[in-house]
Structure formats: C-alpha cells, structure tokens
C-alpha cells in the first residue's frame with residue numbers, strides 16, 4: 001500500500017473540530033487543545049471531519065495508535081489535583097467493572113444465605129428495636145451530632161460483632177458495619 005500522506009488542515013477545520021463538543025475533550029471533558037483521529041490515521045482512519053474529535057493533550061498522547069474500544073477499558077481513571085497536575089493513576093475502567101461484577105457474583109452465589117439472613121428474626125430485632133431505639137434516644141437527648149454519631153456507631157459495632165453475619169457485610173460494602 002502506498003504511504004498515506006497526512007494532510008495539513010486548513011484553519012477552518014481546526015476551528016470546527018476544536019469548538020465542537022463545547023470545546024471539551026471528547027474523552028475526558030477537559031478543555032481540548034488538539035484534534036484526535038478517532039480511528040488512528042496510521043490504521044486507515046479517515047483524515048477528515050468524519051474522523052476528528054476535540055481532545056486534550058493528555059488523552060491524545062495516551063490513546064496513541066489505539067481506537068477508543070481498545071484504549072478506554074484499560075485507561076487509568078486519572079484525577080487532577082486542581083493545580084493542573086496529575087494525581088497518581090487510579091483504577092482502570094476494567095478494574096472498576098470487575099470489582100462490581102465480583103460483588104454481584106457473590107450475591108448470586110449466596111442468595112439463600114443472604115435471604116435467610118434478611119428474614120432472620122434476630123437480625124430484624126437487632127435493626128428495628130435496638131438500633132432504631134438507640135438512634136432515637138441519642139437524637140432526642142439533643143446530643144451534639146458528632147457524639148450522637150459516635151454513640152450510634154459504637155452500639156452498631158457492638159451489635160454487629162455479636163451477630164453472625166455472612167453476606168450482610170458484603171451487601172453494604174466492605175467498610176460498612178451495618
């Protein structure tokens with residue numbers, strides 16, 4: 001195949017592309033500084049308006065010669081610290097998906113256990129009597145919000161340790177005591 005010649009764009013094409021999408025990067029919504037070939041030019045993507053989107057420098061460099069379906073799932077969910085510099089790399093979209101998928105698979109594999117726990121009388125007593133009672137007592141006494149929260153937290157923690165939980169903790173997230 002003959003080498004494709006990348007054309008030099010006239011100013012109006014730059015203007016059309018860089019003001020499209022409100023001037024925001026098509027991949028991360030930060031202000032766009034460059035034009036990106038959605039299907040990379042090196043891989044046969046059209047070298048015209050049909051294949052050009054506004055992009056920030058960072059995304060354009062990261063994406064390189066990948067198309068969006070190859071790049072986005074493995075892309076780091078990077079964050080900015082407000083001063084224009086990058087914080088450390090976060091999880092990829094694939095990591096986030098797998099994490100949630102794993103939690104959902106756990107529920108599916110333990111439905112009977114979780115159902116039994118939800119229907120268990122000891123558990124419902126624990127929640128509806130003790131916790132709600134202490135919650136209202138702590139509120140009614142006009143305690144400062146912080147000490148009220150602290151009291152409720154201690155009560156809930158004590159109860160949670162006394163109650164044998166299986167899927168319950170997982171249902172409400174790894175850090176939750178309730």
Ligand SMILES: [Zn+2]
Nearest residue numbers: 025028056059
């Ligand atoms: Zn971007």
